Amino acid sequence: MTNHWIDIQHADVILAIGSNPAENHPISFKYIEKAMDNGGRLISVDPRYTRTSSKADTYAQLRPGTDIAFMGGLINYVLQNDLMHREYVLNYTNAAFIISDEFDFDDGIFSGYNAQNFNYEKDSWKYQLDSEGNALRDETLQHPRSVYQLMKKHYIRYTPEKVCEITGTAIQDYMEVARTFCSTGKAGKAATIMYAMGTTQHTHGTQNVRSYAMLQLLLGNIGIAGGGINALRGEANVQGSTDYAILYHILPGYLKSPTYDNVSLSDYNTMWTPKNNDPKSANWWGNTPKYMASLLKAYWGDTATEKNDFCYDYLPKRSGNYSFIKLMERLQGGGFEGLVCMGTNPIVGGPDAGAIANGLDNLKWMVAADLWETETSVFWRRPGVDPKKINTEVFLLPAASSVEKEGSISNSGRWVQWRYKAVNPPGHAESDAFIVDQWVKNLKALYKNDKGVFPEPITDLAWNYGDGHEPDISMIARECNGRFTRDVVIKDKSFKKGQQVPSFAYLQADGSTACGNWLYCNSYTEEGNMMQRRGSDDPTGMGFYHEWSWCWPLNRRVLYNRASVDMNGKPWNPKKPIISWNAMTRKWEGDVPDGGWPPMSEDGSKHPFIMVSEGLGRLFAASLADGPLPEHYEPMESPVANAMTSQQSNPAVTVPGKIDNSGKYPYIGTTYRVSEHWQAGAMTRNLPWLVELVPDMFIEISEELAEWKGLKNGDMVTISSERGSIEAKTLVTSRIKPLRVGGKMVEQVGLPWHFGFNGLATGGSANMLTAAVGCANTTIPEYKAFLCNVEKGGKTS
Amino acid sequence: MSKANLTQNNSFLIDMTKCTGCRGCQVACKQWNQLKAEETEFFSGEGYQNPPAMSEYTFTRIKFRDYQKNGQNEFAFYKEMCMHCNDPACASACPVGAFVKTEEGPVIYKAERCIGCRFCMIACPFGVPKYEWSKGLPLVKKCTGCYDRIMEGLKPACVTACPTAISYGPRDEMIKEAEQRISRYPDRYINKVYGKEEAGGTAVLYLTSLPFDELGFKPVTMRALPSYTWSALRLVPTIFLTVGAGLSALSWINHRKDRLKAEQEQLAIEESVNPKEEN
Amino acid sequence: MTTTQLVVNEIKGYHRFVKFLIFLVLVAAVASMARFIFGLGATTNLNDTYPWGLWVSFDVVTAVPLAAGAFTLGAIVHCFNIKKLEPLVRPAIVTGFLGYSLVAIGLLLDLGQPHKGWQVLRYWNLHSPMFEVSMCVMAYTTVLFLEFLSPVAEKFGWHLPLRVLRWLEMPLVVAAAAISTLHQSTLGTFFLIAVDKLHNLWYNPLLPLLFWVSAISTGMCIIIVEATSCHKWMGQPNEGVLLRTLAKVLPWTLGLYITIRVYSLLALSNGPFFDQPVLTLLFFLELGIGFILPFIMFTQKSVRNDDRRRVTAALLVIFGVVLNRFNVSMFGMMDPNQIYYPSIIESLVTIGIIAGHILFFVLIARYFPIFEHHPETVDYSIPDRLQKLDGRSKPVVRGIKAQPLKAGS
Ligand SMILES: Nc1nc2c(c(=O)[nH]1)N[C@H]1C(S)=C(S)[C@@H](COP(=O)(O)OP(=O)(O)OC[C@H]3O[C@@H](n4cnc5c(=O)[nH]c(N)nc54)[C@H](O)[C@@H]3O)O[C@H]1N2
Ligand SMILES: Nc1nc2c(c(=O)[nH]1)N[C@H]1C(S)=C(S)[C@@H](COP(=O)(O)OP(=O)(O)OC[C@H]3O[C@@H](n4cnc5c(=O)[nH]c(N)nc54)[C@H](O)[C@@H]3O)O[C@H]1N2
Ligand code: SF4
Ligand code: SF4
Ligand code: SF4
Numbered sequence A: 001m002t003n004h005w006i007d008i009q010h011a012d013v014i015l016a017i018g019s020n021p022a023e024n025h026p027i028s029f030k031y032i033e034k035a036m037d038n039g040g041r042l043i044s045v046d047p048r049y050t051r052t053s054s055k056a057d058t059y060a061q062l063r064p065g066t067d068i069a070f071m072g073g074l075i076n077y078v079l080q081n082d083l084m085h086r087e088y089v090l091n092y093t094n095a096a097f098i099i100s101d102e103f104d105f106d107d108g109i110f111s112g113y114n115a116q117n118f119n120y121e122k123d124s125w126k127y128q129l130d131s132e133g134n135a136l137r138d139e140t141l142q143h144p145r146s147v148y149q150l151m152k153k154h155y156i157r158y159t160p161e162k163v164c165e166i167t168g169t170a171i172q173d174y175m176e177v178a179r180t181f182c183s184t185g186k187a188g189k190a191a192t193i194m195y196a197m198g199t200t201q202h203t204h205g206t207q208n209v210r211s212y213a214m215l216q217l218l219l220g221n222i223g224i225a226g227g228g229i230n231a232l233r234g235e236a237n238v239q240g241s242t243d244y245a246i247l248y249h250i251l252p253g254y255l256k257s258p259t260y261d262n263v264s265l266s267d268y269n270t271m272w273t274p275k276n277n278d279p280k281s282a283n284w285w286g287n288t289p290k291y292m293a294s295l296l297k298a299y300w301g302d303t304a305t306e307k308n309d310f311c312y313d314y315l316p317k318r319s320g321n322y323s324f325i326k327l328m329e330r331l332q333g334g335g336f337e338g339l340v341c342m343g344t345n346p347i348v349g350g351p352d353a354g355a356i357a358n359g360l361d362n363l364k365w366m367v368a369a370d371l372w373e374t375e376t377s378v379f380w381r382r383p384g385v386d387p388k389k390i391n392t393e394v395f396l397l398p399a400a401s402s403v404e405k406e407g408s409i410s411n412s413g414r415w416v417q418w419r420y421k422a423v424n425p426p427g428h429a430e431s432d433a434f435i436v437d438q439w440v441k442n443l444k445a446l447y448k449n450d451k452g453v454f455p456e457p458i459t460d461l462a463w464n465y466g467d468g469h470e471p472d473i474s475m476i477a478r479e480c481n482g483r484f485t486r487d488v489v490i491k492d493k494s495f496k497k498g499q500q501v502p503s504f505a506y507l508q509a510d511g512s513t514a515c516g517n518w519l520y521c522n523s524y525t526e527e528g529n530m531m532q533r534r535g536s537d538d539p540t541g542m543g544f545y546h547e548w549s550w551c552w553p554l555n556r557r558v559l560y561n562r563a564s565v566d567m568n569g570k571p572w573n574p575k576k577p578i579i580s581w582n583a584m585t586r587k588w589e590g591d592v593p594d595g596g597w598p599p600m601s602e603d604g605s606k607h608p609f610i611m612v613s614e615g616l617g618r619l620f621a622a623s624l625a626d627g628p629l630p631e632h633y634e635p636m637e638s639p640v641a642n643a644m645t646s647q648q649s650n651p652a653v654t655v656p657g658k659i660d661n662s663g664k665y666p667y668i669g670t671t672y673r674v675s676e677h678w679q680a681g682a683m684t685r686n687l688p689w690l691v692e693l694v695p696d697m698f699i700e701i702s703e704e705l706a707e708w709k710g711l712k713n714g715d716m717v718t719i720s721s722e723r724g725s726i727e728a729k730t731l732v733t734s735r736i737k738p739l740r741v742g743g744k745m746v747e748q749v750g751l752p753w754h755f756g757f758n759g760l761a762t763g764g765s766a767n768m769l770t771a772a773v774g775c776a777n778t779t780i781p782e783y784k785a786f787l788c789n790v791e792k793g794g795k796t797s
Numbered sequence B: 001m002s003k004a005n006l007t008q009n010n011s012f013l014i015d016m017t018k019c020t021g022c023r024g025c026q027v028a029c030k031q032w033n034q035l036k037a038e039e040t041e042f043f044s045g046e047g048y049q050n051p052p053a054m055s056e057y058t059f060t061r062i063k064f065r066d067y068q069k070n071g072q073n074e075f076a077f078y079k080e081m082c083m084h085c086n087d088p089a090c091a092s093a094c095p096v097g098a099f100v101k102t103e104e105g106p107v108i109y110k111a112e113r114c115i116g117c118r119f120c121m122i123a124c125p126f127g128v129p130k131y132e133w134s135k136g137l138p139l140v141k142k143c144t145g146c147y148d149r150i151m152e153g154l155k156p157a158c159v160t161a162c163p164t165a166i167s168y169g170p171r172d173e174m175i176k177e178a179e180q181r182i183s184r185y186p187d188r189y190i191n192k193v194y195g196k197e198e199a200g201g202t203a204v205l206y207l208t209s210l211p212f213d214e215l216g217f218k219p220v221t222m223r224a225l226p227s228y229t230w231s232a233l234r235l236v237p238t239i240f241l242t243v244g245a246g247l248s249a250l251s252w253i254n255h256r257k258d259r260l261k262a263e264q265e266q267l268a269i270e271e272s273v274n275p276k277e278e279n
Numbered sequence C: 001m002t003t004t005q006l007v008v009n010e011i012k013g014y015h016r017f018v019k020f021l022i023f024l025v026l027v028a029a030v031a032s033m034a035r036f037i038f039g040l041g042a043t044t045n046l047n048d049t050y051p052w053g054l055w056v057s058f059d060v061v062t063a064v065p066l067a068a069g070a071f072t073l074g075a076i077v078h079c080f081n082i083k084k085l086e087p088l089v090r091p092a093i094v095t096g097f098l099g100y101s102l103v104a105i106g107l108l109l110d111l112g113q114p115h116k117g118w119q120v121l122r123y124w125n126l127h128s129p130m131f132e133v134s135m136c137v138m139a140y141t142t143v144l145f146l147e148f149l150s151p152v153a154e155k156f157g158w159h160l161p162l163r164v165l166r167w168l169e170m171p172l173v174v175a176a177a178a179i180s181t182l183h184q185s186t187l188g189t190f191f192l193i194a195v196d197k198l199h200n201l202w203y204n205p206l207l208p209l210l211f212w213v214s215a216i217s218t219g220m221c222i223i224i225v226e227a228t229s230c231h232k233w234m235g236q237p238n239e240g241v242l243l244r245t246l247a248k249v250l251p252w253t254l255g256l257y258i259t260i261r262v263y264s265l266l267a268l269s270n271g272p273f274f275d276q277p278v279l280t281l282l283f284f285l286e287l288g289i290g291f292i293l294p295f296i297m298f299t300q301k302s303v304r305n306d307d308r309r310r311v312t313a314a315l316l317v318i319f320g321v322v323l324n325r326f327n328v329s330m331f332g333m334m335d336p337n338q339i340y341y342p343s344i345i346e347s348l349v350t351i352g353i354i355a356g357h358i359l360f361f362v363l364i365a366r367y368f369p370i371f372e373h374h375p376e377t378v379d380y381s382i383p384d385r386l387q388k389l390d391g392r393s394k395p396v397v398r399g400i401k402a403q404p405l406k407a408g409s
């Protein structure tokens, strides 16, 4: 989230698109309703009429996978009706930048496309530069190669009629959304976008998010109170786990993980440290070398010195895509001997789950650390297989749950809150920290005694978290914050060896600081553990609660907050100031500003979007794999042809096997969550109180489809796709409706994905049906749109 | 009939326009009261509604209404629970006074008194008290208003769990708040605070945007129910005395007549025949 | 011969109808055991929608007015001093006592916490009709018990108690009438609280009065039926002449009932009335066949004086009251989406209770002097050994013969 939960109350318009906060982020609704009590309007854009839709002022139905069309139309509406926040757009975005003459877009394909590899050469997507290497700009926005004009040209094709033909939205609903949302392009008005998996789980998921961000930039809604683009994070601590590099392509603090060609630390730094000549650009990632060196110091302690590149050689280098889908492909090819499943249940949660389950049969061993026996840990017992024929040795380590151990948890609003242990874990259950600690200690001993091919990365690992049974969590937290490794003077301040680093501004590339995660630097200072704070003062009345826990970065509650003020540092909305410049004290007041530089009109100031190298919001972004401007493509499986161009699906995504667009599977399937269950279900399908609420796997279908198929509520049906088939009970409802797309009616069906064959409540896994194909940028699977068929009856009916 | 100061009663204000149907309340109630889960199959009612009804295991439940009105979807949620009536029918009906309206607001149940006649179940206009049908010596079960929690300074479990819809506080304040919301957002609400007068007033108050009958609220009288029976019961002493005295008088008069007649007869006999003693 | 053998032999001698009754009672006893072992839910069709079913509707709400003969007749004979009806009193008291005892048994089965039933005496809730009824039923059963003690004392020649009872007779009769008035009517009060539950055809503020008036009518009709049956099947003298007198009262009570019923419906109830066809039918059956028809019949001398027609009219009234009580306590509160019908166990228990009633009546009649009771023939004097204290005359104690059961039916 650019903003945080409490801030949602400041919105004039809330667009819940690709998310269902009432059901999946129930607490967020507290703030949505506060906003509504203050006159805010809630818009729900969802293929299904959800519990969120039931609370919305406006509901617009759209076909799964058509968000870019939907948003493109809104962008067009803003540009055609000149509704944008001009001053904001001019000063805080790259709208005025001139794009290379080589850049082109033709029938769905951007320039530089390589059809063999399904990827783009991005050379033509660049800014035109002046002699100093800075981008050329046209403040009048009239230049035909300016971002603004290119964008206008690109989206003029997204007329309301065209959009609705693609999305299936009723045009009056669409226009109501357009009028309501785009009315916030004025100073003093704010709209927020709350998105989640309905947005991201598509082959063009990242572009979906981009389209939201662009609209928000045009309306001047980023950085301001009640604005922003807010990813409603999923798993309770998924924000924390991405901050700490659960993904293959990053290291803690979103440092890039080194690739095979980053042979030395300087190679790495050259490749991954962005450069910018604009004196007004803070280009924060320019600090990459400091953060990297400090991270390496934290990893290998005293062994890491300037001379040995801080043991950079010890870091594994990546040579390809290690995303979930790719790993599972490799598993199915027999590419792994063993698998550790720590808090995950892939044969329920992964796409084309049946194939993943088959892949597990190839393993020699599996270690599952979980609160429950999951489908994955008993994969050898799944229906249709003979356990005797599976030779995998499975170890199930009982894990302690979140309330049975101490530590921090990071929420969507980036608040890092300390959680204390409430009860002892049952039986032999142990915390994940204990499990990992034991692994490392034993590995170290093994490598020390038996040697190995390359033992040093492990034997030299600085791993000192006390001698207790449980590793000392506060020692880990202190290490994440970072400390000085020797006495130093930085920015006229002197620090002693062993002292905690006060903020990432003091991190060094010379080995004088060690820091486990630069983003968390300032969370555990000499003053103590900031995450444990529970002060509830709100001096500004804006709900920052700076004394409550701690928030990255540097306790800043709203990101890009320097965009919430005009050139002179005056808030766009003086009634809801995030920060404002006090000319007397020459200081910012309010939230922790995104850098303390003076307002834009003064010398020595910096652009507000400090995390991108040009410092300005990117309406045109060359950094993505599949194009600098979002363009509508159909999902990989779709019942209709792309009405925009002849490019059917995202050209930057390789078309996988097991896809069927032949018409054999006529209905759009989409998967979703219900309040009553959690994810792959181990945590809720084993809880009688929750099983009582939603006891069976079901499929939501429209009244029209039910009539066509002769189905009544509660009837058993078989749902099949090119990947497999499952059974479910039919829930006939007016909340799902067929859509009129390109002149024909298409039916969609909704499937919760929480069920599996193990546990107290069992049922077919929706992921037996989904396709293992992912987003061009993130490889997040396309769980939200695929094709299937529904037939009355089931084996058990 | 109760000593409680009804304006200060702790009351629930349930704003259905704010209820997201998340059912956190339903689960929190089960957890706090350690109630067994019910075995359900599919859904029992509209939407995702489950279990089919309140019961000995379910003190509160979210009812779903999932329908279309003028071509528009309606998906409405409403929390069922004991209304904690100001003058509860259950309490007046119970022969042993097992139900008590407490000063704090909740209508509580003293299991040790209950004889199990189930008159409370007949009496309650909202169908709240439920019975332990599975047991040989069953007791009545219903929402306790989390009396045990509020006596410790906590709010009821369902209130604490609810992210959005339930406010809790003195009844007059809740009514004021409800009325303020109606006047502040006249388009959002039906102009009615359900529970303000229903059944003589309850400590659970509802606000909604959809007509109450559409949501499945049963029509109830505005009079406190105990007054209906009391209008007859208050005559009991009078009737007892009247009937008793009347019949006594009647029979006394009749018997006096008899006696006088008998005495006269006796006298006549004695006068005519001088009786002789046997033995 | 041991006592057991004696008892067995005695039983062997009973008529097979009596044996059948014993069988039914035993079956009911077993069924009631099941209720305690498996719980109310498993053995009855009661549930949260129908917390009251057959047991409450019949064993309590209906059985009580059916047992109203005792207080009605008591009052008629003793208070209104229509002495010639006295021979009917004892059987009525026995019927009443049995009726109420069986109500108590029915209640014990139906109560969730029968072992705590006595707590009604401990925790008083004056606002509860149920409290009122419980207290009255307990008091009245005691009264009936005391009244019933007379034949027992007579049989065993307990003189002193007999004397005390004789002395208590009047107060007991008055108490019986007063208490009965209260609880017969309060049974109606029960349903006053079911404001939005009981159908408009039956819900009205005069329910208590209607229950009372109808109970009085039923009481008399039950006596008519009972005396007629005893004559027919138990070889008792034909009390037809007395019943004629009784039947003369009935047009008045029935007329009163019908008037109040119609008045309350027209003036005190709110519609809609005829929205549910089944209930409409039940209503007309109840009022037309159960009250108006017998009312008309009883106004006819030819009917009153004819044993057969008289009993027919009486049976119609009983039918009317039974249906009325079921309409109020069950049918009129039915949820059309979820119909209640009694389970086998509930039915067996109720059948057992009815059988028990007849059985005990027959047995009591066999062993106790309830029919040939003509007070003027009873010796209420003090026995010999007490004479010294008294010094007054001591009469002969008349022997009492067991009444043989008439074979055949
Ligand atoms: N109760 C509960 N809460 C949860 C979870 C849970 O399992 N249970 N999981 C947590 C996790 S890990 C996550 S990631 C979040 C996910 O939170 P959400 O993203 O809110 O979850 P979903 O239900 O998967 O999808 C949201 C909505 O997207 C809609 N949708 C489908 N396709 C499209 C589309 O193409 N465009 C648009 N605009 N909408 C579409 C679906 O109909 C659905 O209503 O929830 C978290 N919260
Ligand atoms: N079709 C479809 N599939 C989807 C999605 C979808 O929308 N549609 N959503 C996707 C999304 S967003 C996500 S995040 C994934 C989630 O997929 P998974 O992560 O595989 O699913 P979970 O059920 O959350 O698995 C978490 C496991 O961790 C265990 N656990 C809980 N706490 C602890 C702990 O402290 N320690 C340990 N060791 N274990 C613990 C739980 O018991 C549970 O079994 O699923 C994805 N799959
Ligand atoms: S599930 Fe947990 S994290 Fe999500 S809203 Fe509920 S309490 Fe908050
Ligand atoms: S709702 Fe029913 S159970 Fe609750 S207090 Fe009122 S009468 Fe009693
Ligand atoms: S069942 Fe218990 S609580 Fe209910 S009225 Fe009877 S005695 Fe009272």
Ligand code: SF4
Pocket: B028, B029, B030, B032, B033, B059, B060, B081, B142, B143, B144, B145, B146, B156, B157, B158, B159
């Ligand atoms: S007040 Fe307590 S007992 Fe009543 S519904 Fe709420 S949580 Fe359950």
Ligand code: SF4
Pocket: B018, B019, B020, B021, B022, B023, B024, B025, B026, B062, B077, B079, B161, B162, B163, B164, B165, B166
């Ligand atoms: S917890 Fe609150 S919002 Fe959720 S269902 Fe219950 S009343 Fe509604």
Ligand SMILES: [Mo]
Pocket: A233, A234, A235, A238
């Ligand atoms: Mo997620």
